[in-house]
Amino acid sequence: MKIAVIAESFLPHMNGVTNSVLQLLRHLRREGHEAVVVAPATSWAGPAWAAEQAPAVVEGFEVHALPALPLSGYPNVRVAAGTVSRVRRLLERVSPDVVHVASPFVLGWRAIQAANQLGLPTVSVFQTEIPAYAQRYGAPWLEQLLWNHVRTMHAASTINLTPSSYSMAQLASAGVPRLRMWRRGVDTERFAPARRSGELRRRLAPNGERLIGFVGRLAAEKQVEDLAVLADLPDTRLVIVGSGPLKAQLQELLPGAYFAGFLGGDELGEMVASLDIFVHPGESETFCQTIQEAMACAVPVVAVGRGGPLDLVDNSRTGWLYAPGRLADLRGHVTDLAYDDAKRQAFASAAWASVQGRTWPVLCDELLGHYRSAIATAGARV
Template sequence: MRIVLIAESFLPNMNGVTHSVLKVLQHLRSQGDDALIVAPSSTDPQAPDEVEGFPVHRVPSLPLAGYTNLRVAFGWVNRIKRILSDFQPDVVHLASPFELGWRAARAAALLNLPTVAVYQTEVPSYAGRYGVPFLENWAWNRVENIHLLATRTLAPSSFAVNQLRGHGIPRIHLWRRGVDTARFSPQKRNGELRARAGAQTKKIIGYVGRLAAEKQVADLAAIADIPGTQLVIVGEGPLRGQLEQQLPNAFFTGFMGGEDLAHAVADFDLFVHPGEFETFCQTIQEAMASGVPVVATGRGGPLDLVDNSRTGWLYTPGDLAGLRNHVMDLIGDDAKRSAFAKAAHHTVQGRTWSAVCGQLTDHYQAVIVEHRSKQRQLA
């Protein structure tokens, strides 16, 4: 197959969207497919012009206000149309489409190309967190228009599927995310993070993710003073300075990736995620693969990932007393925490990226076949 991947966000910016696209590209290369990545431009000299042997076509972009490492692509639909026309793909993959993806969806429609739109970021709900709630309806209108135009929409969780159906989006299929259980494993626990954080005699409560408004990291103040624990924040983002003031006793590692991240997560005794706007939440899977139980909000992706009272606890969004109670329940009971950890580790085994990406290419094939069948009927 020939696939164009329209990435709303891409290297050198590393996030959930980028991570998924990279795994897809690895799979396409292994299968002998041909691909082109279309992504926002970058001023970073480390921005690659080729990934997994596939070229990266950069389109003009501007940094997002207050979040300079995220860039928003701009330009005319005709620019994307020319790129697609030159490559002549069998299918166009829209990765977390919003701005660049909206242009690509229209360009693909003009060229009569089938599209697979992957819903991955709950952009409309971010509006309130960023102080512009009046933009939420406009943002949902944009999301609806993109997915109404798509040949098929893939959503990562049952919550996301139902959310999109509630907005009248048809042709939705569930497509979850894989996890690297070789990279994230209890065997990666080495005590290095524990030593860095000065927590040799304490339980580590850890968070991994962007330090941005939509992640609600400040909510972790509710658990920052639990005796015998050390709160560790792994990640980078525009709110780091503010959060360091709000959470003075927390240990901030900055961005971590690769094996360093795997070792750090394995050193956690408990993983917490307070964000309410996760369509999936890959870091939860990575914690579970590392043999770490989870406490997360009972909304969005975590509803599918955390088996309440077996692999972790879910608390009602906004109920910070509930968050604290669940954390204290597991921190204070070594036997229960160990049982939850083993169950969490077992639960994610078999969720390989190879299997998940195989499902994705099945979706590609299906929309290509559907498209060709319709073309024959119209002929």
């Protein structure tokens, strides 16, 4: 097959959308398929952004980079400019069998319209609960309008993929048709118990403290400030991995925490495996890949019981879930695991076992099946 991958977010900005696209491209190359990527490029904001370029080639596949503007208040995130006609011309030139639309919103919506005009099948992947961000960014009145946009985009797509049962129910209640489940894989070589580093632990926890870690964007939707309820737990230390617009504010709020900055590759795997407990307070996760990566490292999880974590965390076996807003429960669950070595080890073993078999090749093969289904559906309409 030849696949046009439309990425609402892409390199050099790393997040869940970018990571899943990169994993897909690696799989397509290994399996002998063809692909092209359409993604946001450098900003128009001036010379300071000259280095913020999307690469021209990834995994041997060409990247068509469209000029983009930085998102206000979050300059690392870029919104691609250009019209439906421009995207249509790109797709005409590429002539793909199917169009994969990763987390559509602006660029993705243009691609869906362009593909429909050309009679090309689209597989749209719901990966970001953008309507939920409205409340966090001080614009709650936008939430329903944003859900209307989500429904319009996905109603125009051949097949819609959702990463969790919670998201599936959300989209179904919003009136989105043709829904199918597609979860995410985990790299069980990069994220593995063997990555645990005694040297790193001695540096971060010189007195044998329990390391409680978070990995993700330091942005409003991740609710990292909620971790302040853990800051005074005796014989523990918070480890915050990631970058984003709230970094300085969070460093002031959590002066005893270790801020590792952005980590990737084996360095990230080593850090996650060296934790004792993984925490995730964000309430708007459609999946939450970092939870799955922590579990692959045999690190038990305490997460908010909404969205993707509901599928990933088996409550009282691989970790603990707490109700949104119940920060006393967050503290209580972390306390339960931090000071009970036997329970923490039992949860860790169960967490590791629960993610075995969820490799990216398995999940990407499943995605290829969705492509074939979309192609067959589009062919039946002709």
